[in-house]
Amino acid sequence: MAISTARETDLPGALVQAMHVLQDLYAETSRPLGLTPQQAHLLRVLLAGPLGMTELSRILSIERSSLTSMVDRLERRDLVTRIPHPTDRRACHINLTPVGRTLANEAHTAFTTRIESLTTYLSPTARRSLTTTLLSVFS
Template identity: 35%
Template sequence: MASTSEDELIETIVGFFRETDGLFSATSRPLGLTPQQAQMLCFTQHLQPSFGELAGLLHCDKTNITGLVDRLEKRGLVIRQPDAQDRRMTRVHLTPEGEELTKRFQHAFNSALTSRLRDWTAADRKDLLRLLRSATTALRG
């Protein structure tokens, strides 16, 4: 396996990672959210994840999730909801306010992103989406 092109791929991935992180910060902080909070809200939008599932998605210890959810719940953006099947579990749901703020974040992030990618062809955007999705499952597995 050619080591130079592998190095190149990694350097590019790291660079993309840093820029994405910067865009997350710049987008979330004006809305009063930390980047971690914004990411958590995005994950909570379509699933109603348990604490353990959130820990897996965010790649952090489960003890970290407690405080994260505490702060979001105190602001009325999410609520804890007991799981009907397993009474050990608690699921996290967005409140209407949380839903609204999440959409605001996504819209702001998206417009920042599209303005920066405005010169891209539709085909390149489609390819990027496909490859990122594929890379994500590859990294996850």
């Protein structure tokens, strides 16, 4: 039987705590931009390019009906547009408008700036190690 240290067994708890902190930061940074955290996440995902509703639903882990409502609201604000699918009349891709792209970048910058401010105490070596570890686990 392997002996585990408190630090090893605390990893799941630390990751859950980090997740909650990041969710709170996402809400805190998206609110002043007039976005819900889910809307900010959707806009951020679309920075990579247009995606279909099925793919967005999977990435965002939300039901298609909820996604449709969210896209409707963002479309009314001129942040996204629906692009008809070239071969399937029932399908469309969601694309950022220029205003939506600007807001998505603002939301992303606000979020990453807050994370940077919370992690300034880490040494360059610790930052590299943490980055490498997180990328290897979550990629």
